[in-house]
Amino acid sequence: MPELPEIEIVKERLKEKIIGEIVKDVKLLKPYILKSVKPHYNKLLGKILNDVQRIGKWIIFSFDEDINLFYHPKLSGYLRLKEVISRDTSFIISFGKTNLLFNETGNKKISEIYIFEGKEDFFKLKKIGIDPLSQDFTKEYIKEKLKKEKRVLYRILIDQSIFPGIGRAYMNEILFEARLSPFKKGFEINDEEISRFYESIKNVLNNAIDEIKKIDEGIEFREKRDFLKIFGKECPFCSSEIKNVFLKDITIYYCPNCQTGGKIYKDRRFSLFLK
Numbered sequence: 001m002p003e004l005p006e007i008e009i010v011k012e013r014l015k016e017k018i019i020g021e022i023v024k025d026v027k028l029l030k031p032y033i034l035k036s037v038k039p040h041y042n043k044l045l046g047k048i049l050n051d052v053q054r055i056g057k058w059i060i061f062s063f064d065e066d067i068n069l070f071y072h073p074k075l076s077g078y079l080r081l082k083e084v085i086s087r088d089t090s091f092i093i094s095f096g097k098t099n100l101l102f103n104e105t106g107n108k109k110i111s112e113i114y115i116f117e118g119k120e121d122f123f124k125l126k127k128i129g130i131d132p133l134s135q136d137f138t139k140e141y142i143k144e145k146l147k148k149e150k151r152v153l154y155r156i157l158i159d160q161s162i163f164p165g166i167g168r169a170y171m172n173e174i175l176f177e178a179r180l181s182p183f184k185k186g187f188e189i190n191d192e193e194i195s196r197f198y199e200s201i202k203n204v205l206n207n208a209i210d211e212i213k214k215i216d217e218g219i220e221f222r223e224k225r226d227f228l229k230i231f232g233k234e235c236p237f238c239s240s241e242i243k244n245v246f247l248k249d250i251t252i253y254y255c256p257n258c259q260t261g262g263k264i265y266k267d268r269r270f271s272l273f274l275k
């Protein structure tokens with residue numbers, strides 16, 4: 001699934017390519033993708049695209065008269081600027097010379113579009129926290145969110161109502177860079193650790209954006225993440241072997257020396273037998 005850095009790049013490139021364009025046609029080919037009813041998608045006709053923004057993993061297209069289209073690619077949604085549609089295409093906004101295609105591969109059709117007048121209805125519907133790249137994302141915000149939090153850090157960090165845009169890949173890297181145990185509970189984090197956590201979130205995401213920018217000019221969600229350190233064989237800081245543990249629905253990568261005080265975690269699937 002694309003996460004904040006991949007989506008940020010696509011947003012930037014869409015801004016360069018289609019802002020100021022007028023909507024000439026709109027087609028809903030596969031109704032599953034459109035989750036809102038009012039206003040009708042035909043309301044986009046004749047409107048100018050004024051801005052493209054991002055919050056978390058959502059891309060927001062803002063048109064005249066404050067009509068906004070909110071798009072989430074989920075697992076395998078992707079965008080294309082092309083004249084020709086493909087069998088993956090669910091929704092089309094035509095700007096005349098080029099079409100913005102909302103596509104999705106695979107059988108699981110879960111990518112989403114909402115169209116609203118204004119933005120309030122959307123944010124009432126979806127609980128989305130402060131975007132980690134926004135200026136309002138501060139150490140105080142993290143402290144406030146973590147102080148009563150009984151869940152472990154790896155769960156909190158992928159909660160979109162607190163850290164929107166962060167998913168499994170960057171979660172592992174952020175905790176590693178911050179030298180924090182993924183298994184530590186939110187309320188157990190002290191001020192010094194919050195500082196490390198905050199710096200790591202900013203550094204990991206900004207560094208990823210810089211790395212992905214080097215790849216090409218397209219609007220692909222590039223999930224080539226070989227620049228992430230936690231998915232290597234050994235820790236670049238202490239040369240210990242990086243361990244991983246599979247827990248229900250998520251794989252956690254960590255350096256036992258730098259993050260967990262030497263503690264090794266066992267897969268929950270097998271833990272009954274290993275005890």
Ligand SMILES: [Zn+2]
Nearest residue numbers: 235238255258
């Ligand atoms: Zn290490």
